[in-house]
Amino acid sequence: MSKPGAIDFSTFPDASGHFGPYGGRFVSETLISALDELQAMYMSLKDDPDFVAAFDHDLAHYVGRPSPLYLAERLTEQAGGARIWLKREDLNHTGAHKVNNTVGQALLAKQSGKTRVIAETGAGQHGVATATVAARLGLSCTVYMGAADVKRQSPNVYRMKLLGAEVVPVESGSKTLKDAMNEAMRDWVTNVDNTFYIIGTVAGPHPYPQLVRDFNSIIGREARRQSLERFGQLPDALVACVGGGSNAIGLFHPFLNDTQVKMFGVEAGGKGLASGKHAAPLNDGIPGVLHGNRTYLMEDDDGQIIETHSVSAGLDYPGVGPEHAWLKDIGRVEYVTADDDEALDAFRRLTRTEGILPALESSHAVAYALKLAGSMSPEQNIVVNLSGRGDKDIFTVAAIDGIEV
Amino acid sequence: MTDQNRIDRRFAKLRGEGRKALVTYIVAGDGGLQNTVPLMHKLVASGADVIELGVPFSDPMAEGPVIQRGHERALAGGASLRKCLALVDEFRQNDKDTPVILMGYANPIQRMGEQVFAEAAAEAGVDGALTVDLPAEEAGALNSFMAERNLRNIFLLTPTTTEERIGEITTLASGFVYYVSLKGVTGAGHLDLESVRDNLEHIRQFTDLPLCVGFGIKDGSSARSVSANGDGAVVGSVLVSAVGDAVDASAAEERVGEIVSEMRQALDQ
Known part of the structure; x- marks a missing residue:
């Protein structure tokens, strides 16, 4: 309404x-x-x-939908606050949204x-x-x-x-x-x-x-229905990682008119916003024109697009979908960051506590959700988009650990 | 500054003489920032009527590999939109007549501010701009700022532009219309001369502006053929390639001069 x-x-x-x-x-x-x-x-x-x-x-019949909405009980316990539900896009055919x-x-x-x-x-x-x-x-x-x-x-x-x-x-x-x-x-x-x-x-x-957006909105439509079925109300908050922003808008869009649902888009903080080595145009960029649309961009004073950094290749993009730019400006969605280290911690934590290996992209969303849950109360519910599985990332993580796979 | 724009003046003169325009494109700062102005003078001395100065951009989406590399070389050498304007200003110290058009992408102009850009371009002695990724629908604000400073707005028309759009675009366009002769990026092959002729005749029904044809022109004979039914030819990739292949600035000037002279002769035959 x-x-x-x-x-x-x-x-x-x-x-x-x-x-x-x-x-x-x-x-x-x-x-x-x-x-x-x-x-x-x-x-x-x-x-x-x-x-x-x-x-x-x-x-x-081909993708295997609907994807489950999974209550991450041990992760919730560790975060010490709101219940964390994972929208399991990692279980789709090919392993992502x-x-x-x-x-x-x-x-x-x-x-x-x-x-x-x-x-x-x-x-x-x-x-x-x-x-x-x-x-x-x-x-x-x-x-x-x-x-x-x-x-x-x-x-x-x-x-x-x-x-x-x-x-x-x-x-x-x-x-x-x-x-x-x-x-x-x-x-x-x-x-x-x-x-x-x-x-x-x-x-x-x-x-x-x-x-x-329309094709990915199946994520949010399912999550909305599943939330009502599983915990009898809409979620208090949605969390998703944002590179170009397709998994995030897919989750958010069917909830945008539900003004009581808070939304958080998590950009790649890389080595930290202050370092300049990141991929967070909504947090540290300005509006410009690239790849056919006007949106927030990472660029220099001359309007040249600059190189971005993130431990996750899927978030390593200097622009972001234009709908996110608008949702930021009007304040409907809050855009935050998780840096490389926080994402890697979340990657390990989810793997060890729930037996789910998340993509490094999705690990950014998990990292922020852990912080957010701790600031909320146990009767509240957060839905996190677990946009992809992390099998593709084990070589990257192994290299960081100094291990040859 | 006279009321009449240099582009209009040049095309009127050519029309009076029954000659075709030779529009030449180089990337500002390609081959070294200090060598661009001498190269512009060389273009003019070799027979160019209009200089299109490419403004380097990190993501030149509509360019083929040759011009992409030109943009990359220029950026590596420190080129930028501001420096392009400074180069035109320097060029104007010794050339008050040759029209100069900036051809580039929207983002550097957006970053500078459209109004600031139009004012700075007019101050520097620029005569018009072609912003590749600013189609008619998105061009309104920049067009007005440019028009206020007596600058021309060059637009592209393509073999796939619908009749309705040709009408809209030619209403917004000034200076001349740039007809893209083929589907693809700059520097591509496969010209279809018959379709170029038919399309130019069709566009004539909508506008009295001069029509120049570009994309895929490699030498004097292709320049002459494509411009037979138009008012001029635009040549770019072959010049940028010559600059990229040259061992030094004087070799680049010499080779560019040869190519432009050959095209001039072919067009004047």
Whole structure:
């Protein structure tokens, strides 16, 4: 129930893709017709009963949804406050929330009649999720990945190759996710006649921030229903990590109109905000234009995008989805940080207390939830998005521990 | 400062002479900041009508590999939007007539502030801007600030731009219209001359502005063919490639001069 005069969050973005001053479509004219075509197709299909049924069918029988809402009892005991519930996106097929979106976009690709899909990837989770749906539909698949990420995420590179995808290391710029996204855009504009671009996060030009959000909103819709079933009320707080922000918006969006539910987006604090070596544009960036949308960015005084740092490759991105930028400005969501050390502590703590190995990305959310729970009372409930599993990260953690695996 | 903009003056003159415009693109600061102004003068001496000065950006999304590397080299050498403006100011000390356009991306301008940018550009002697990732829908504010200072707003049209958008864009555009001859990034191959001709004829129905054709022009003969139905040719990647391959600044100037002279001759044939 929203009060008169309150914002109805379900009506955003507006027709031109804006969330307040953010979002929009900042691309070369060469891409406009492809985006118009995608937008027209999405708008005609998103409420189409056959399309919705096909999506729900794939989520149930291919992804394995609904994902459980799990009460982490020992973790709750250790935090000494509110009950901590984990939304287990790590149990999805391919091991993260990313597949919710790629299953949805694959249906769009199929509908468009295009025979080839492309994607950008950072940690490789979105690349794997894209290669997976491409294999299932028999589509040719090319994944762009920064050359630096290819090195630090080699298990996912091999998974993509096993799935039949071509992985192209991107040598330009900082050789990370942002450069992979530039390269995927260039491929798309060149091969738009036969190619569908599956963007992996809620950034990019309109309509991507909207459609990626809509596909991931299954997380929040389920969590809302499960909360009512399991503890008879809505959660007091939601916590999710934010890189581009797709898992966070997926959890938050179905609750935005429930003004009593507090929300916390956790950015990568890296080596600490003061060090400048982090990936927290909402905490320490300013609004600008990158990758087709206006949003908060990490940049220098000349407007050049600067390199980011995080122990987790999936959060290592200098921008953030435009809806998050707007939710920050209007104060609906509070954006905080967890640094590398806090995330690593949470990674170990969750593994040892609950037998759940979280992705380093999701560990940032767990780290903040532990602090938050301690400041709340035992009858309150926090839902944490456990957006992915940590198997891909064991080499990174082993290296930090000085162990060769 | 006269009322008439240098871009308008140059195209009027060329039209009077029945000649095509040669628009040349280099990246500001590529090959060393101190060598950019001499290179601009070399472009003019070799027959360029308009200089498009690329403003380096960390994420040049619409550029092919050649121009991307030009941006990276320029940034490594300390180039920035402010320094580009200083270079134009320096160029103007010895050249009061050749139009200079800044071609770049939205974020450096956003960071400086759109109004501050328009004022600084006018002060420096810039004549117009083409902001690649600022399509008509998002260009309103910058356009007004530019127009207030008598600066021109150059827009791209592509083979996939719809009729409705051609109408909207040509209403906002001034100076000239830049027609992108193919699908893809800068420096790509595969020109389709027949489609260029048909599209230019179609765009003529919407605007009297000069139409210049770019993307995929490699030499005098391709410049001549694509501009046959337009008012000029834009050449970029082949020049940026020459700067990148040159062993030093004088070699870069010499090679760029040769390429531009050859194109000038081909266009004037």
